[in-house]
Amino acid sequence: MARAEAIIDLGALEFNIKRLLSNTKAEGLAVVKADGYGHGLVPVAERALKAGAKWLGTALLDEAIALRDAGITAPIIAWLTPVSDDFESVLKKKIDLAIPSLGHLEAVVKTGEALGIPPRVHLEVDTGMSRGGALKEWIPLVTRASELSKSGGLEVIGIWSHFARADEPNHSFNDEQLRNFQARVLEAKEAGISPKILHLSNSAATLTNDSSHFDLVRLGIAMYGLSPDVNTMGDSKALDLKPVMKLRAKLHIVKDVPAGSQVGYGGTATTKSDTKLAVVAMGYADGVPRNANSTAGVLVGNRKAPIIGRVSMDQFVVEIGNDSIAHAGDWAYLIGSEGGDGYTADAWAKACGTINYEIVTRIGPRVPRVFTN
C-alpha cells in the first residue's frame, strides 16, 4: 500500500468537459501538458476524448509522442517545440505543430521535404502577450506559408493565439487581443491562406467570452475542475466544476508534545500548549511546497489539522490537537476528503502565494496516481 497517492476521479473530468462543451458551438481540445496538469497524461487524454473532446494539446513533443505511442489517433497539437526537436517523429506520427516563427516553419518543411510528408501546422500569432507567436514576422510568415501550401509542401490547418488576461473577464486587453487576432487572420487570408480552424480561448475565455471561441476551445485548468482565478471568477463550486484530484498521505507517527516545543527545521513554529502532533508522509520532494504556511494542512480524523513548522523533503508536521481520534497509519487528505469539506488546491495555493495550477502540476513522480470512476 502506498504511503501517498493522488486519486484521480475520471468521472469528474468527464463531467467538467461536458459542462464546458455544453456552453459552446466550438469543438474542444483537451490540454494534457505537464502529465495532464499532474493528473496522468494517457488516462486523462483517453477519458477526455470519450467525454467529447476532439483534439489533444501538449506543450512538449515528447508528450505528444507518448500519446501516439499509447495508441491515441485523435489530432494532437504540440506548441513548445524548439527548432532542434525531432521533427521526423512529428511527421511520421502525424502530430500537428504550432509554428511561431519563420525559423520553425523552414525547419519542419525541410524535414517534410526529405520525408515526402507535408507538415500539418497551426500558425501562431502574438496578439499582445509577447510570449509565443509571430509579431513583426507575421506577414513574412503567412506569405511563406501560403507559397509552401500552394506547392504542396505544407498543410496549414489552423491559426491561433493565446490570451494573457482571460482570467480578468472584464479587462479591455481581452478585446484588444481579440481584435488583433481577427486582423491577423484577415492578413493571412489576404496572403492566400485558408485555415480550417481558428483557436484562441483557454478555460477562462471558454467560460466567459463566447465571441472568442471560434472553431476550437483549448480546455485546461477548468477541465480538471479548478477555477482559472478564484478571485475574479469564483471557485470550482461557483463555476459548477468538480475538482478531479484528491491527494492523501499516511500519518507516519502521532505523538504528544509539551507546550513550548519548537517544530521542524529552523524552529519556525512553537506549540502554544500541550498538544498532539502528527507527521504526514509527504514533502517538498513530492510537490508539497516548502513555503506553505499554516493556513494549509490536512483533513484527518474528520477535522482540519494545520501545518506546524516548515515542510521537509519527505514529510511535514500537523497539529491534530489533544482530542484527535487520528492514529499512525491513517490517511490524511491534503486535497479533498472522503466526504465533507477538506482543503482545496486553492487553499494550498493561497498558503504558498501561488495559483492552483502550480499546486497540482508540481505533484511529483513519487506519488502514484490512482484512477477511479
Ligand SMILES: *Cc1c(COP(=O)(O)O)cnc(C)c1O
Ligand atoms: C496551458 C495552455 C492552455 C490551457 O490554459 P488554461 O488556463 O489551463 O485553460 C491553452 N492554450 C495554451 C497554448 C496553453 O499553453
